Amino acid sequence: xxxxxxxxxxxxxxxxxxxxxxxxxxxxxxxxxxxxxxxxxxxxxxxxxxxxxxxxxxxxxxxxxxxxxxxxxxxxxxxxxxxxxxxxxxxxxxxxxxxxxxxxxxxxxxxxxxxxxxxxxxxxxxxxxxxxxxxxxxxxxxxxxxxxxxxxxxxxxxxxxxxxxxxxxxxxxxxxxxxxxxxxxxxxxxxxxxxxxxxxxxxxxxxxxxxxxxxxxxxxxxxxxxxxxxxxxxxxxxxxxxxxxxxxxxxxxxxxxxxxxxxxxxxxxxxxxxxxxxxxxxxxxxxxxxxxxxxxxxxxxxxxxxxxxxxxxxxxxxxxxxxxxxxxx
Numbered sequence: 407x408x409x410x411x412x413x414x415x416x417x418x419x420x421x422x423x424x425x426x427x428x429x430x431x432x433x434x435x436x437x438x439x440x441x442x443x444x445x446x447x448x449x450x451x452x453x454x455x456x457x458x459x460x461x462x463x464x465x466x467x468x469x470x471x472x473x474x475x476x477x478x479x480x481x482x483x484x485x486x487x488x489x490x491x492x493x494x495x496x497x498x499x500x501x502x503x504x505x506x507x508x509x510x511x512x513x514x515x516x517x518x519x520x521x522x523x524x525x526x527x528x529x530x531x532x533x534x535x536x537x538x539x540x541x542x543x544x545x546x547x548x549x550x551x552x553x554x555x556x557x558x559x560x561x562x563x564x565x566x567x568x569x570x571x572x573x574x575x576x577x578x579x580x581x582x583x584x585x586x587x588x589x590x591x592x593x594x595x596x597x598x599x600x601x602x603x604x605x606x607x608x609x610x611x612x613x614x615x616x617x618x619x620x621x622x623x624x625x626x627x628x629x630x631x632x633x634x635x636x637x638x639x640x641x642x643x644x645x646x647x648x649x650x651x652x653x654x655x656x657x658x659x660x661x662x663x664x665x666x667x668x669x670x671x672x673x674x675x676x677x678x679x680x681x682x683x684x685x686x687x688x689x690x691x692x693x694x695x696x697x698x699x700x701x702x703x704x705x706x707x708x709x710x711x712x713x714x715x716x717x718x719x720x721x722x723x724x725x726x727x728x729x730x731x732x733x734x735x
Contacts, residue, residue, distance in 0.1 A: 408666055409459065409572075409643065413581040416604070418573045422580055429579030436552055436576065436584035440592055444557040447534035450544045450731050453558035455551025457571055457589050457608070458581035460643030460667055462564045463599040463715070465514055465695065466624055468548035470715040472522045474727060475544050483542035484519075485533045485556075487549065488512035488526035490668040498527025498536050508699035513668055516698040518548070530555035544731065551592060552583045560730035561593040562620075563612070569644065570604025590615050595726055597622055599715070620723055624651070627712040632656035635688040636709070639679055641669025641696050648693055652711060660686045669696070676704050 412419040418426070452471060456462030468484065475482040491512040501511050501519040508516060511526050518524045523540065527533040534545055534556060551561055565571075572581040583589070586608065590596070596612040597620045598605050609619045624647075635658045640648045645664040652659055661682060665671075683690045691709040700708065717723055 408664075409461075409581055413572045413575075414569065416570075416573045418575060418580070422573050422575055425579035426575055429576040432578075433576035433582070433585045433588075437588045440552055440554055440584055440588060442554055444554040445531040445534075446557045447531070447538070447545055449534065449538050449542050450559045450733070451534070451547065451556050452544065452560045452562070452727070452730060453547045453550050453556065454562050454564060455549065455583075455589070455593070456564050457583060457586060458569065459577065459583060461569065461647070462566050463597075463624065464548045464564050465517065466713060466715040467562065467564045467597055467599075467622070468518070468546050469521050470622075470717070471723075471727070472546055474720070474723065475546075476522070478724070478727065478731075480543045480731070481541055482522050482544045482546050483537035483540070484515075484522055484524040485530055485537065485545055485547050485550075486512070486515050486518060486524065486526055487528055488515045490670070491515075491526070495528065498525055498529060498533040500525055500536070500540060508670065513695050513699040514548070517695050520698075522546075551589065558594075559733050560726055562595055562597050563589055563593040564597045564599065565605050565608045566644070566647075567598055567600035567602035567605030568647075570602065570606075570608045572604075586611065587615075590617060593617060595620055599624060618722065618726075621718040622715050623718075624713050625716055627714050631689070631691060631709060631711070634658065635660050635686065636691045637661040637663070637679065637683040637686055637688040638691050639663035639665065639696070640693050641665035641667060641671070642693055643667045648711065651713065652691065657691070660688050669699075671696070671700060671704075676700070680707070 456464045472482045489512045501524040503519040515526050525533040571586050576582045595618045697710045
């Protein structure tokens, strides 16, 4: 699904205002769901949520927190539903990135599994038990704030500086997974990624509610793409962020293709991209998440833009993590 453009615009457009009553019903149901207590895992649970329906930066945040926990001597496991996979109802299982395919796990699970042990399962409590049995000392959920399947020991709300809360309404009128005030109430801190007035507005609301704001930036990791011609493609919630990062690195984008989030690329898709890249005399380049779902033969012919999340004040996040680990002990 691609988010409608009017979801971004604030104040709300006439279309958004017309749909606002339906959005209020959606928001009410989401608020009620968030008020229900979740199951308590026997390992510290760190829940990372985004206020909107995609593109806030949850996955880079989860990866950065896993790295910090590992530095602290912990053994973090990711828990994920495996969005877009087949057989959603099968029991929870540990992902093996060398064996499992995107059809079995979803694309994000394969990406996560290359950084830390990852459990895929629709039942978060069952996944938590499996992770504990396999030696996890901490659990990271890169979603789950609004579902409340597990009670968090630390809950973070990740906000994109350029997008913020969109028009501030819930679907179908806007992008919010639940009313913003309810989401801010439910977390321990807000992570603001990048700059922008929309994100700053959310940060101000979080600060007014007594929630600390952790500032971070996404940066491309070393990648020999600067100065090269590229045909860039992405199947993510906000592909414009990917294109902007490439341009900031000095990559000459001579073509760009946007697909729906969690796109399962077909042989036909990739053949067409390869033909277009050849016509443009350009290198095909995509995101880590998109590349995770490609077969190895295809992936080997496509450049990947790796990114990392840098926190402006690591120590504040370390303190929150230490408190969560202590709270759960």
